[in-house]
Amino acid sequence: MEKDTFVAAADSFKLLSDATRLKIFHYLCYAEASVQSTAEAVGMSSPAVSHHLKLLKEAGLLKVRRNGREVLYSISDNCLANVIKNTIDSLLRCSGCSRGSCE
DSSP states (O other): OOHHHHHHHHHHHHHTTSHHHHHHHHHHHSOOBOHHHHHHHHTOOHHHHHHHHHHHHHTTSEEEEEETTEEEEEEOSSHHHHHHHHHHHHHHHGGGOBTTBOO
């Protein structure tokens, strides 16, 4: 594998090492939403959510769609975004695991 591949993977892990961004990303995996509705869903201010959305969008994990004056965010349709979505879902399913066996 190329060194650039590992650098890109490390950058993705750094971006997603923030619990707030993971929460926002996970919410947008299942809903197309504006900054305001995302902020309400995750219990944060709109400016804080805007900052995180910008970073996730720049990383190619989110796509944007305009609906009149409203800007709506959702998960990108690419391999990286789908792998992260599936990983978060798997981790959430196993959050009750103990000693390697999930209930």
